[in-house]
Amino acid sequence: xxxxxxxxxxxxxxxxxxxxxxxxxxxxxxxxxxxxxxxxxxxxxxxxxxxxxxxxxxxxxxxxxxxxxxxxxxxxxxxxxxxxxxxxxxxxxxxxxxxxxxxxxxxxxxxxxxxxxxxxxxxxxxxxxxxxxxxxxxxxxxxxxxxxxxxxxxxxxxxxxxxxxxxxxxxxxxxxxxxxxxxxxxxxxxxxxxxxxxxxxxxxxxxxxxxxxxxxxxxxxxxxxxxxxxxxxxxxxxxxxxxxxxxxxxxxxxxxxxxxxxxxxxxxxxxxxxxxxxxxxxxxxxxxxxxxxxxxxxxxxxxxxxxxxxxxxxxxxxxxxxxxxxxxxxxxxxxxxxxxxxxxxxxxxxxxxxxxxxxxxxxxxxxxxxxxxxxxxxxxxxxxxxxxxxxxxxxxxxxxxxxxxxxxxxxxxxxxxxxxxxxxxxxxxxxxxxxxxxxxxxxxxxxxxxxxxxxxxxxxxxxxxxxxxxxxxxxxxxxxxxxxxx
Numbered sequence: 001x002x003x004x005x006x007x008x009x010x011x012x013x014x015x016x017x018x019x020x021x022x023x024x025x026x027x028x029x030x031x032x033x034x035x036x037x038x039x040x041x042x043x044x045x046x047x048x049x050x051x052x053x054x055x056x057x058x059x060x061x062x063x064x065x066x067x068x069x070x071x072x073x074x075x076x077x078x079x080x081x082x083x084x085x086x087x088x089x090x091x092x093x094x095x096x097x098x099x100x101x102x103x104x105x106x107x108x109x110x111x112x113x114x115x116x117x118x119x120x121x122x123x124x125x126x127x128x129x130x131x132x133x134x135x136x137x138x139x140x141x142x143x144x145x146x147x148x149x150x151x152x153x154x155x156x157x158x159x160x161x162x163x164x165x166x167x168x169x170x171x172x173x174x175x176x177x178x179x180x181x182x183x184x185x186x187x188x189x190x191x192x193x194x195x196x197x198x199x200x201x202x203x204x205x206x207x208x209x210x211x212x213x214x215x216x217x218x219x220x221x222x223x224x225x226x227x228x229x230x231x232x233x234x235x236x237x238x239x240x241x242x243x244x245x246x247x248x249x250x251x252x253x254x255x256x257x258x259x260x261x262x263x264x265x266x267x268x269x270x271x272x273x274x275x276x277x278x279x280x281x282x283x284x285x286x287x288x289x290x291x292x293x294x295x296x297x298x299x300x301x302x303x304x305x306x307x308x309x310x311x312x313x314x315x316x317x318x319x320x321x322x323x324x325x326x327x328x329x330x331x332x333x334x335x336x337x338x339x340x341x342x343x344x345x346x347x348x349x350x351x352x353x354x355x356x357x358x359x360x361x362x363x364x365x366x367x368x369x370x371x372x373x374x375x376x377x378x379x380x381x382x383x384x385x386x387x388x389x390x391x392x393x394x395x396x397x398x399x400x401x402x403x404x405x406x407x408x409x410x411x412x413x414x415x416x417x418x419x420x421x422x423x424x425x426x427x428x429x430x431x432x433x434x435x436x437x438x439x440x441x442x443x444x445x446x447x448x449x450x451x452x453x454x455x456x457x458x459x460x461x462x463x464x465x466x467x468x469x470x471x472x473x474x475x476x477x478x479x480x481x482x483x484x485x486x
Contacts, residue, residue: 026066026089034083040072040116053113054105056094057158059340060415061102065092070113074188074196074222077112081220082194084110085475092478093220096136096160100345101442103216103478112220114162122147128185130225133162141330145233150326151226152177155268157331165224167215167440167480168394170402172295172329173229175266175382181212181394182387183227189219192471196222210466213394214456215439216479217463218470232326236296236303238310239320239332241280244271244288246314247362251353253313254292254379263382264306267294271365272374274317284317288366295329336372337408344407344419346426347441348433349399357432364425369417370409375425378402395457396436403429404441439480452480461485
């Protein structure tokens, strides 16, 4: 498990993984039959909109589906699921299209595209919102912030709510209000048999348990109902950069701060190299930093006071902290992850921040081939850790820290060395891990069942049983896949 090159023997990227079946395509008569009961748009190779339809956020992914079914509602999803199942075609599901592993596309099969299903219905009195499966975080945030409310989601507003929530959903509010999946009240799911079912605490309880951390294994979630919390519109955001040679002091000070403070704040420490941007002193351009980012959900003045200790640990390179809107805070990292960039991310859980681990973080961050790459330390605990390990399918809640290794670059020619850096860093960091990974940061899941068992932890066998109930033929297999229990 801890051997440095244990996961580096296969092809380093997933681009052009093979276009099995694309030459033959799908007979036109079958597509015409589907079109007779489909309200949305069916897009095939050669159609004017085909090339844009097969583009997703991660530019490493270059796949050629035989049919993109851009759905206009639940009935379209039912029709497309049934079509793929009956014709034994590979099936991918595209929500926001932001999943780093690229499972929103497939070669030679059907893509269920939810990108037009973005309606959000907010109940401010009941403190809930129902959002369709094609929504991104920004869609949900804009609708809920009109009422001074928010659902705990992620940290990049272009992320799709579906993939994020189904595999957990970590964001700025994770210590205060828990994960996205912890705030899921109910969902509507199209299962492999082509039925639309409700899943909540009283109806299809086993399915409701499974989709809160079990990924896209159990069907297409066409809508999510979230619990909302009063946040914003104004908040305070901490965004301070320190020299990387102060990393021990910065991380340990943050750890002490959280041990003494309530669960208001969920900081992330980021290791990287200073961008060549005017906000940063020119003498620091390209230099190694460790940054602390955190959002206070309180009013700005209270949030500024609460976050001040994180901003005075040492002399900063630059302090970009300040009062802002919740919507702007949710988008503060958007420019770091442009559409069409190349991305390869992996993750490791860690029980403590030892001297040796911190030095490993500093060294690996400094040797990244791309200046856009980072290693992120997510300080966990609080509300997300108070949910029982088997209460939802999301596992490894007791891990004190999540280490996210982000390979981010722009040119295909640089893919091999960037993927190798991530894999080597992953292998080294695992020596400091007690086990477990976050399946929203999974690389290309190339470790297979080993990685799934780590990601799903003690819940794997129960998830396998639920898979056998709702998808015994494993139609929904383009994901962090769980084999149905036989």
